Amino acid sequence: MSAGVELAGSRVLVTGGAGTIGSHVVDQLVDAGAAEVVVLDNLVRGRLANLDRALRTGGDVVRVVEGDIRDVGLVHDLTRGKDVVFHLAALRITQCAEQPRLALESLVDATFTVLEAAAEHDVAKVVASSSASVYGLAEEFPTTERHHPYNNDTFYGAAKAFNEGMLRSFTAMYGLPYVALRYFNVYGPRMDVHGVYTEVLIRWMERIAAGEPPLVLGDGAQTMDFVHVEDIARANLLAAQADVTDDVFNIASGTETSLLELAGRLLAAMDSDLTPVHGEARKVNAVSRRLADVTAARERLGWTPRIGLDEGLRGLVEWWRTEQAPVQAPVEGTRA
Ligand SMILES: NC(=O)c1ccc[n+]([C@@H]2O[C@H](COP(=O)([O-])OP(=O)(O)OC[C@H]3O[C@@H](n4cnc5c(N)ncnc54)[C@H](O)[C@@H]3O)[C@@H](O)[C@H]2O)c1
Incomplete structure (x- = not known):
């Protein structure tokens, strides 16, 4: 069957x-x-x-x-x-x-x-x-x-x-x-923007939109997939x-991206020329590296990821800006 x-x-x-x-x-x-x-x-x-x-x-x-x-x-x-x-x-x-x-x-x-x-x-x-x-x-x-x-x-x-x-x-x-x-x-549209556990990408978008560089806690060498x-x-x-x-x-995508690299790519997706700044790491992250083998999903489910990180980040930024629109009405001379 x-x-x-x-x-x-x-x-x-x-x-x-x-x-x-x-x-x-x-x-x-x-x-x-x-x-x-x-x-x-x-x-x-x-x-x-x-x-x-x-x-x-x-x-x-x-x-x-x-x-x-x-x-x-x-x-x-x-x-x-x-x-x-x-x-x-x-x-x-x-x-x-x-x-x-x-x-x-x-x-x-x-x-x-x-x-x-x-x-x-x-x-x-x-x-x-x-x-x-x-x-x-x-x-x-x-x-x-x-x-x-x-x-x-x-x-x-x-x-x-x-x-x-x-x-x-x-x-x-x-x-x-x-x-x-x-x-x-x-990551992607509909990530939790308002909750207690907002993701690092959301915090960075808020900072970049306010003209502040993204804050990378620690050296940013930790990787994610x-x-x-x-x-x-x-x-x-x-x-x-x-x-x-x-x-x-x-x-997963089967590629690894460091936190520092992610900050750079988000800045690019927001057309910003700011550079990330480093802050003190709050605690040692137990998971310093993530990189998946996705062969099984490709071979047995016929699944491969289609949306690359740069394209995905641009879409995320676009969605986030729409979410912000009602509360970020531009007022001359003030920061959104
Ligand atoms: N987001 C990630 O990075 C990630 C990574 C690995 C696995 N997952 C898993 O993927 C699944 C979906 O995650 P997500 O990112 O969409 O999270 P999410 O928090 O956006 O969605 C989970 C949903 O479950 C609902 N929920 C929680 N407790 C409930 C309950 N007792 N009864 C009914 N509804 C309840 C929440 O209201 C929420 O809408 C979860 O099982 C999560 O553990 C997420």
């Missing part, structure tokens, strides 16, 4: 669908001709505005349920009759460290509920969001999916690693098909469609 699901005409649940990545998954599901897309999000971080496009173009297809994945009855109700569940709802790594019990309930217990419901209601496939955090600081680069998870020391990474194990066990116990995707460093949010969403759809189950894939 094929583990690939036809998305045109399918009925789908997207947990965390109002978030950065989930909302792009919803957009692409509408474009792919899904018959029903139910978003379950409690809006702790996501925003309804992220679904504007989806509700405009797929108004009769998309339904947003403001609710919690910890609500067992609700998750079962919404899973009944679905072909695919895209499970993206989670807390960010920093919040998991601050509130580990809430993280346990939201990432681990609630993922159990999502899988329990998917198995009970004969969902054809679960596509789950994992993370490069499961590797911690890897020992081999480019890092393949076979790298061990024992260098991770974060609660978030531990929860994601456990969830991968739980997915495998549900396949073994109940035959539930799944694919898990380990995203590396995600950036992957655009639209490419990640496309990986989710391909993971559902591919005749693949019980497997996990790195989703």
Whole structure:
């Protein structure tokens, strides 16, 4: 039996669908001709505005349920009759460290509920969001999916690693098909601008727009593997469609960019001639390098990233400027 699901005409649940990545998954599901897309999000971080496009173009297809994945009855109700569940709802790594019990309930217990419901209601496939955090600081680069998870020391990474194990066990116990995707460093439109955990790119854009150079904490030699949010969403759809189950894939660009280089490329994307300045590193970053091997995703899911960093950063800046527009009305002689 094929583990690939036809998305045109399918009925789908997207947990965390109002978030950065989930909302792009919803957009692409509408474009792919899904018959029903139910978003379950409690809006702790996501925003309804992220679904504007989806509700405009797929108004009769998309339904947003403001609710919690910890609500067992609700998750079962919404899973009944679905072909695919895209499970993206989670807390960010920093919040998991601050509130580990809430993280346990939201990432681990609630993922159990999502899988329990998917198995009970004969969902054809679960596509789950994992993370490069499961590797911690890897020992081999480019890092393949076979790298061990024992260098991770974060609660978030531990929860994601456990969830991968739980997915495998549900396949073994109940035959539930799944694919898990380990995203590396995600960026792009709908990144959280207003929340507590704003990303470094957002802080830098704010500074550059105010005529201040981006502040790089430490020497900026730390590298990351950036992957655009639209490419990640496309990986989710391909993971559902591919005749693949019980497997996990790195989703990354397969290139590494240092923080200092990133600052330079963002300056270029904003047509600024400022140069980055360095500040004192607040703490030693446990993960000083990230670089993924993405061969498996290419060969087995047919996925390769399409949006390069410079193009992606320009798009991010364009989106961010639109977001700022109402609060940054230009007033002569003052800084926006
Ligand atoms: N952004 C990254 O760099 C990155 C990297 C690796 C993995 N991931 C994973 O990708 C997935 C999506 O991440 P994102 O960047 O879009 O984050 P996000 O915070 O934008 O989206 C997560 C969504 O889940 C919702 N949510 C949280 N707890 C919930 C709950 N209990 N019930 C219902 N909804 C809840 C939030 O409101 C939010 O809309 C997550 O699983 C995350 O761990 C993200």
